[in-house]
Amino acid sequence: MSFTESEIAGFGVGAFLLVASLAAPKVDAFIARAQRRTLKLCEACGGVQKLPCKKCRGRGQERVGFSTPWEKSNSSAPACGACNGRGQIPCSSCCKT
Structure with missing residues (x-):
């Protein structure tokens, strides 16, 4: 060929x-x-001093199980324990407190 x-x-x-x-x-x-x-500026956050939570990816809620976007879940997802449900964590590069 x-x-x-x-x-x-x-x-x-x-x-x-x-x-x-x-x-x-x-x-x-x-x-x-x-x-x-x-x-x-801070190379990690760009001076915003906040980063999306790595555990919940900025949603503020933990994902429990798998659901498709068109399925409505009757139970609300629990708040993320890493960011306390805020979806953001302080930047470790520029925030020391």
């Missing part, structure tokens, strides 16, 4: 797009940190 030049070029472009899409979040985070460093 032989490939034409345009098929080989198509494979190359496809591979490039795949790698670029996989690397995009890391490149974006790198650029954001560089901009914060240039502006002399």
Whole structure:
């Protein structure tokens, strides 16, 4: 089986797009940190002094079981114990208290 030049070029472009899409979040985070460093802001939070809670991902409630968005749950989810239901925690890089 032989490939034409345009098929080989198509494979190359496809591979490039795949790698670029996989690397995009890391490149974006790198650029954001560089901009914060240039502006002399906290590199982690950007000077906001709050970060989303890692346990509840900023929702303020723990997720109990799996439910789809169109299913309504009759029971309310318990408040997150890590952030006390606020969804945010103080930035450990710039907040010392």
